[in-house]
Amino acid sequence: xxxxxxxxxxxxxxxxxxxxxxxxxxxxxxxxxxxxxxxxxxxxxxxxxxxxxxxxxxxxxxxxxxxxxxxxxxxxxxxxxxxxxxxxxxxxxxxxxxxxxxxxxxxxxxxxxxxxxxxxxxxxxxxxxxxxxxxxxxxxxxxxxxxxxxxxxxxxxxxxxxxxxxxxxxxxxxxxxxxxxxxxxxxxxxxxxxxxxxxxxxxxxxxxxxxxxxxxxxxxxxxxxxxxxxxxxxxxxxxxxxxxxxxxxxxxxxxxxxxxxxxxxxxxxxxxxxxxxxxxxxxxxxxxxxxxxxxxxxxxxxxxxxxxxxxxxxxxxxxxxxxxxxxxxxxxxxxxxxxxxxxxxxxxxxxxxxxxxxxxxxxxxxxxxxxxxxxxxxxxxxxxxxxxxxxxxxxxxxxxxxxxxxxxxxxxxxxxxxxxxxxxxxxxxxxxxxxxxxxxxxxxxxxxxxxxxxxxxxxxxxxxxxxxx
Numbered sequence: 448x449x450x451x452x453x454x455x456x457x458x459x460x461x462x463x464x465x466x467x468x469x470x471x472x473x474x475x476x477x478x479x480x481x482x483x484x485x486x487x488x489x490x491x492x493x494x495x496x497x498x499x500x501x502x503x504x505x506x507x508x509x510x511x512x513x514x515x516x517x518x519x520x521x522x523x524x525x526x527x528x529x530x531x532x533x534x535x536x537x538x539x540x541x542x543x544x545x546x547x548x549x550x551x552x553x554x555x556x557x558x559x560x561x562x563x564x565x566x567x568x569x570x571x572x573x574x575x576x577x578x579x580x581x582x583x584x585x586x587x588x589x590x591x592x593x594x595x596x597x598x599x600x601x602x603x604x605x606x607x608x609x610x611x612x613x614x615x616x617x618x619x620x621x622x623x624x625x626x627x628x629x630x631x632x633x634x635x636x637x638x639x640x641x642x643x644x645x646x647x648x649x650x651x652x653x654x655x656x657x658x659x660x661x662x663x664x665x666x667x668x669x670x671x672x673x674x675x676x677x678x679x680x681x682x683x684x685x686x687x688x689x690x691x692x693x694x695x696x697x698x699x700x701x702x703x704x705x706x707x708x709x710x711x712x713x714x715x716x717x718x719x720x721x722x723x724x725x726x727x728x729x730x731x732x733x734x735x736x737x738x739x740x741x742x743x744x745x746x747x748x749x750x751x752x753x754x755x756x757x758x759x760x761x762x763x764x765x766x767x768x769x770x771x772x773x774x775x776x777x778x779x780x781x782x783x784x785x786x787x788x789x790x791x792x793x794x795x796x797x798x799x800x801x802x803x804x805x806x807x808x809x810x811x812x813x814x815x816x817x818x819x820x821x822x823x824x825x826x827x828x829x830x831x832x833x834x835x836x837x838x839x840x841x842x843x844x845x846x847x848x849x850x851x852x853x854x855x856x857x858x859x860x861x862x863x864x865x866x867x868x869x870x871x872x873x874x875x876x877x878x879x880x881x882x883x884x885x886x887x888x889x890x891x892x893x894x895x896x897x898x899x900x901x902x903x904x905x906x907x908x909x910x911x912x913x914x915x916x
Contacts, residue, residue: 481875481891499914562669564669566773571650581652589709589906601854647681649676653672701738770810781800795883837888845865849861
């Protein structure tokens with residue numbers, strides 16, 4: 448009979464991102480408007496970078512560099528080592544070691560970070576424990592160095608302060624857009640300097656959401672892609688400064704739209720910390736004197752000595768214009784400043800947390816937090832195009848997450864095809880309609896559920912933001 452064999456309509460497939468859109472109550476009009484602004488920003492990006500080259504506008508990127516050993520990490524290898532060395536252990540009871548000296552330290556620390564999906568750093572004493580059990584490839588490390596590399600990939604010039612100026616690091620950083628300052632106080636490319644330091648080695652472990660840690664019949668899935676950094680501090684524990692670098696920036700401050708500061712987290716001696724902090728405070732004062740509109744930008748990170756980190760913030764934060772950090776660092780800092788009730792899933796709680804830190808430490812202009820779902824500036828109105836900078840930061844970080852390298856303009860064009868985070872859009876909507884709207888600029892990030900690569904994302908973001916200054 449006609450119609451009796453009519454096919455049932457196919458069930459509409461609901462993707463994970465569609466489900467999150469519905470859960471978060473995303474407004475399609477807001478999403479369309481945000482995509483348009485992203486597209487406008489991307490289309491102008493190459494011209495912005497070329498203008499910076501023509502006008503000799505540089506980003507100053509300080510202060511540390513190092514040689515990254517990027518681990519070819521798979522949970523199958525970790526599970527095999529657990530079975531061999533810790534057969535009767537409970538993976539959920541394992542704790543992170545502050546310093547890696549034994550195989551037990553290494554395995555328990557890896558498991559601790561993997562099963563929680565959190566990032567962090569730890570020191571390593573006996574490097575053979577790491578080197579003998581995993582294979583690695585070389586890369587450039589350090590916030591300053593990676594920010595410069597990310598900017599170079601899109602044709603944006605920078606002048607970088609190197610602590611590790613070893614042959615390997617200088618070779619990998621030798622591009623037409625990266626400069627450093629010679630002993631004659633002249634801009635040179637990294638191949639133009641003769642190294643005086645040995646290699647500062649950081650071991651990098653990247654782990655991916657959904658992979659399984661298994662031991663003795665128990666299993667835990669990695670809830671979020673992230674990374675663990677194991678450091679063997681040799682050069683950077685002294686944070687050696689180049690007076691030539693400081694002087695060049697001070698004398699050519701009009702060419703330097705932003706002055707990126709980082710690397711204090713490796714210091715472990717209070718007297719040395721005070722000395723280095725005082726040097727940079729005087730440097731910022733001279734930089735601002737010659738370029739009052741210049742931005743002193745501090746990119747925070749996990750501190751190897753927590754008490755020194757707290758002391759450093761009290762000493763230094765009042766002298767910088769903007770402090771930037773990821774959400775884990777924000778949550779941790781609030782815990783040590785009587786703001787530990789912050790809910791990372793509540794955007795208003797995050798805004799209040801940033802305002803609390805800014806007020807407590809008297810940060811001059813404002814704060815930035817960058818997450819997998821959004822980046823956000825909270826503070827005074829700026830002359831700079833901060834929304835554009837946040838978008839550049841999001842795109843450079845997303846390219847690093849997708850490709851595992853610093854994204855070119857072509858690769859960022861491919862990243863542009865990714866959809867925006869529904870959670871980020873919902874937070875944008877909420878912030879824009881709130882009493883915080885006049886002091887908040889929030890930009891959703893590109894949506895990636897389980898990125899393969901997790902190292903250098905914050906550093907790439909920090910680099911991208913500078914193009915807005």
